[in-house]
Amino acid sequence: MDRRREWLEVIPSDRLARVGLGIVLGLLTLAIFGPMVSPYDPVTQDLSNRLESPSLSHPLGTDQLGRDVLTRLLHGARLSFGIAVAVTSVRLVVGTAVGLVAGYAGGWVDEALMRLVDTLLAFPGIVLALVIAGILGPSLVNVMLALAVVGWASYARLVRSKVLSLREREFVTAARLLGRSRTHVVIRHLIPNVIAPVVVLATLDIGGVILGTAGLSFLGLGAQPPTPEWGTMLASGRNYLRQAWWLVNAPGICIMLAVLGFNLLGDSLRDQLSPTQSAQMEQL
Template identity: 80%
Template structure:
């Protein structure tokens, strides 16, 4: 009996997964993301090199069997540093995106459901943040706080939650007057119950899509601020820092810039493709079709 009760849910999940993986581009994006996560998780364990250990006798060696992506100006293995940098960059992107999502969702839910002067005050704050280019505002905040990865994370989290708040608020405004929400109010349900039971499930899909697409922008922002010297500091193996260190060797050691640059591009590309696939799979039309199957 227990197995029978699980079948409709399991079948629905399988149909949703099939809808998500219906296109080659989404499959490519998912493959890139899974591959990067696997490299970040297991790659450093398999690498025989220390990402910060210097070997000046082997500095600026071209790619070879011993060093697949060559060595840098201090003799460190570039491939190993990229693997450790993947762990660092993906971890930062996950933390920053989670903070953005949670903070923006809470603000959007409160603004959309409570309304009145609360909504007006919160939305004016959101408008103020959205009036500035995100990377410029993050640059100012990181510059004031000082160069460190923690301060970069704070800066990127502060400038990014406003988009989530606006998206969640618009979703709440479209749902709060529907019949099932009105019925719940008439039954005397608390605001917390209405928010948790009826409103939050209806804003999950667009927020998840935005968060997936946002991971790429966080990685770009982290690398950009580190490239400018406001993020990770040497010898931390971070992609933006590696780009900054390799820019002086563009003509003599092309791999120092190309390797982290291509990896950043692939990471952003993979998350963007996966986000587009999630958007299509979680669209109202697609969801309705899945429910009817």
């Protein structure tokens, strides 16, 4: 009950957390309901209205092919959030599983898994994702796969460090003496105690995935035109920056707000749910 109350009291007690939550919920609401309300199609071209400046009929103007920018942003928000949640979920599940096995099993299993983790962490994540996406070819699915592959190692190292400190605690020792199986110890005693830092890392990670997806799409490795993705919109609008500033500013501001919202929320969760993990999280 105390743990549940602690989780429920985090958001109301911190101003930055409320700001971050407000930004995230606002963007999520637009992503879910915006495309249903917009009267325009995100990919239908109307060359007679190309590069139209913001107006009542087109609040954020139109692009070089006459498509409504606001409509494309709303569809792009749904795509970006969906990708971020999917990639982060894969990272979390794989990394947590590896960290639990390495930390609890120890020995050569721990050594082998941690050397793999160290190898992945030796490379900048975005550079490694760029290489993987480049090898696999331009595709949104390949970008998701690349980002998932390079991101799980941070979860594994965080969970392993937590498990190493937990497996010698009295309640784990007592469970062993009572004859509980390893699976029982992991599920009933270890996983509940690693949830908080993992959730904090995942919250921070979502913003990074959104930024990484947009960056790779901007370079032509992710979503391909006419898909309304924020990074692709930035790439196609950069040639019209002087005559149609809204083509770049609109998706750029959306990316900034999304990353800012999740970072504010994640920082506040880290400080309040697991303050002792702050130093460890800084090193990941």
